[in-house]
Amino acid sequence: MTARIQKQANPESLLLNMGPSHPAMHGAVRIMLELDGERILNSEVEVGYLHRGFEKTCENRTYFNLLIYTDRLNYVSPLINNVGYVMTIEKMLSLQVPERAQYIRVLMSELSRISDHLTCLAAMAMECAAFTVFLYNIKAREFIWDVIEATTGARMTTSYIRIGGVRADLRPDYPESVQKAVLETRKVLKDVHGLLDKNKIFLSRTRDIGLMTPEDAIAYGWTGPCLRSTGICYDVRKAHPYLVYDRLNFDIPLGERGDNYDRYMVRMEEMEQSLRIVEQCLARIPKSPGRVMADGLEPAEAIRASRLKKPGQAIRLSPNLEGAEKDVYKNIMADDPRFIIPPKEEAYTSIEGLISHFKFFMKGHGIRPPKGEVYFSVEGGNGEVGYYIVSDGSDKPYRLHLRAPCLHLLASLEDLIKGRLVADIIPTFGSMNIILGELDR
Amino acid sequence: MEKKKILDEIEQAFPEKVLETSAPFGEETVELRPGALLKVVEFLRKKPYEFTMLLDLTCVDFPERDERFEMVYHIYSLALNRRLRIKLSLPEDKASLDSLTPLWKNANWLEREAFDMFGVRFEGHPDLRRLFMNEDFKGHPLRKEYPLRKRQPLIPLRKSP
Numbered sequence: 001m002t003a004r005i006q007k008q009a010n011p012e013s014l015l016l017n018m019g020p021s022h023p024a025m026h027g028a029v030r031i032m033l034e035l036d037g038e039r040i041l042n043s044e045v046e047v048g049y050l051h052r053g054f055e056k057t058c059e060n061r062t063y064f065n066l067l068i069y070t071d072r073l074n075y076v077s078p079l080i081n082n083v084g085y086v087m088t089i090e091k092m093l094s095l096q097v098p099e100r101a102q103y104i105r106v107l108m109s110e111l112s113r114i115s116d117h118l119t120c121l122a123a124m125a126m127e128c129a130a131f132t133v134f135l136y137n138i139k140a141r142e143f144i145w146d147v148i149e150a151t152t153g154a155r156m157t158t159s160y161i162r163i164g165g166v167r168a169d170l171r172p173d174y175p176e177s178v179q180k181a182v183l184e185t186r187k188v189l190k191d192v193h194g195l196l197d198k199n200k201i202f203l204s205r206t207r208d209i210g211l212m213t214p215e216d217a218i219a220y221g222w223t224g225p226c227l228r229s230t231g232i233c234y235d236v237r238k239a240h241p242y243l244v245y246d247r248l249n250f251d252i253p254l255g256e257r258g259d260n261y262d263r264y265m266v267r268m269e270e271m272e273q274s275l276r277i278v279e280q281c282l283a284r285i286p287k288s289p290g291r292v293m294a295d296g297l298e299p300a301e302a303i304r305a306s307r308l309k310k311p312g313q314a315i316r317l318s319p320n321l322e323g324a325e326k327d328v329y330k331n332i333m334a335d336d337p338r339f340i341i342p343p344k345e346e347a348y349t350s351i352e353g354l355i356s357h358f359k360f361f362m363k364g365h366g367i368r369p370p371k372g373e374v375y376f377s378v379e380g381g382n383g384e385v386g387y388y389i390v391s392d393g394s395d396k397p398y399r400l401h402l403r404a405p406c407l408h409l410l411a412s413l414e415d416l417i418k419g420r421l422v423a424d425i426i427p428t429f430g431s432m433n434i435i436l437g438e439l440d441r
Numbered sequence: 442m443e444k445k446k447i448l449d450e451i452e453q454a455f456p457e458k459v460l461e462t463s464a465p466f467g468e469e470t471v472e473l474r475p476g477a478l479l480k481v482v483e484f485l486r487k488k489p490y491e492f493t494m495l496l497d498l499t500c501v502d503f504p505e506r507d508e509r510f511e512m513v514y515h516i517y518s519l520a521l522n523r524r525l526r527i528k529l530s531l532p533e534d535k536a537s538l539d540s541l542t543p544l545w546k547n548a549n550w551l552e553r554e555a556f557d558m559f560g561v562r563f564e565g566h567p568d569l570r571r572l573f574m575n576e577d578f579k580g581h582p583l584r585k586e587y588p589l590r591k592r593q594p595l596i597p598l599r600k601s602p
Contacts, residue, residue, distance in 0.1 A: 004568060004570075047572065218519070232519065374466050412546065
């Protein structure tokens with residue numbers, strides 16, 4: 001394939017290929033460089049190596065089914081993608097979510113945001129030769145992922161946020177595990193500040209490198225921590241509050257210069273703010289009435305028991321169907337049987353429940369939003385994650401488009417590295433947190 | 442009240458260019474005639490609106506309509522804290538419109554994506570190539586007639602010199 005840069009390049013300069021498999025390219029992205037010595041004269045970024053037809057696939061899946069594909073977009077913070085998609089559908093259906101579920105969503109989003117920033121800074125610091133920071137950050141992320149794993153059942157491919165609410169309630173011991181994660185992350189943040197903030201090697205590779213002016217950042221459509229590092233205050237959580245963000249206290253950290261160091265600093269400060277939000281959520285989350293976990297019966301036993309049961313007697317399901325019990329539903333799921341999976345007790349023990357279960361999953365039935373189009377966005381790890389969905393009234397989206405924040409960030413890389421040295425690509429690329437799963441879709 | 446105002450003002454400023462204004466789900470939408478895009482967008486970028494950010498650009502394919510491609514732009518104003526959606530319809534045989542690359546830098550990649558996926562052409566784009574697909578790719582994958590599981594021939598290995 002002949003790239004633009006190959007045609008334009010000066011015959012005397014050196015053409016260098018960086019990527020698509022390169023240790024410092026997170027994922028598979030190819031940067032062609034035209035070099036004069038070590039200075040970059042021109043460059044060309046080529047993406048698409050991870051394109052898997054997300055939007056096309058979604059047009060052929062039902063609204064319920066395609067949730068799992070949203071996990072795989074930004075795979076470091078899948079829960080935020082889930083929230084974005086699910087809330088777009090809820091906006092179309094005008095569905096009200098219970099308060100407890102809203103707090104759980106905020107809690108999970110903020111934990112994901114911390115894990116996203118930790119991963120980004122870990123990789124960035126490692127590439128700037130600070131391997132200790134990498135290990136510390138990954139250690140803190142493990143504590144956060146422990147909470148996520150205990151709640152959702154998976155570390156990365158969570159599919160936890162569902163249309164109408166969340167899949168299961170929090171574990172009974174969640175306050176302790178979340179507090180432990182918060183404590184450990186605070187410790188790590190303090191250590192990382194100590195290791196990097198005034199570190200000469202780190203500063204010389206990040207200060208005044210990858211400079212972006214506020215005007216250019218807007219012209220490139222930057223959002224998230226990268227836009228805020230240039231000093232522009234735009235955060236979807238504040239600008240268009242969703243869930244319960246308008247009731248929580250948090251600040252928006254801003255940078256001044258818009259260089260790599262500011263992007264690092266904004267991410268560090270944002271994690272502090274996210275920890276604040278997590279603590280407020282812990283304090284304010286409405287208590288769930290009744291038991292959080294059920295010690296009940298396997299489906300087969302439940303069916304047998306239902307044949308013998310007396311009127312008014314409840315049947316509990318086993319913990320591995322957790323989250324699908326009727327008792328839990330009223331805390332974490334919207335009160336509209338058209339758009340949520342019927343509780344498992346009903347599906348297993350009554351003919352009406354079975355019918356409504358079938359109706360939910362049958363082709364052409366299930367969730368069918370009204371005709372129309374909707375755009376909704378949430379604040380993701382690296383910017384505004386927006387979903388644009390066109391519905392034709394059927395059970396599949398007519399068109400689903402994802403606004404990937406990374407695309408807008410990476411589009412500016414050619415400008416950021418022009419005239420700089422080859423070594424400057426690595427911290428610049430690292431500080432932007434390019435997630436190819438989201439960019440290439 | 443405020444919401445209505447902006448749409449009305451656009452309609453008053455360009456009476457012959459605006460087809461329809463609406464606000465489904467509270468999202469303000471302006472439908473324009475083809476060819477009117479640059480003028481309207483330049484008007485919206487100035488004060489007092491200052492829609493300085495191009496959030497998103499995409500296309501929707503409606504094969505059964507006469508004007509098959511619907512271009513959808515989402516722009517955002519930091520000053521007003523408000524989003525606006527602009528829509529244009531294009532027929533298949535004349536699927537081209539003005540490029541926004543002189544106004545927004547990220548339009549470069551977004552328009553390349555729309556070209557890649559739908560085959561819509563942008564006039565004045567400096568480098569209109571496919572973004573995600575390879576150069577030899579036949580067809581435009583997000584058009585409705587493109588089958589979900591269609592295979593493309595493998596790219597032949599380049600002979601080493």
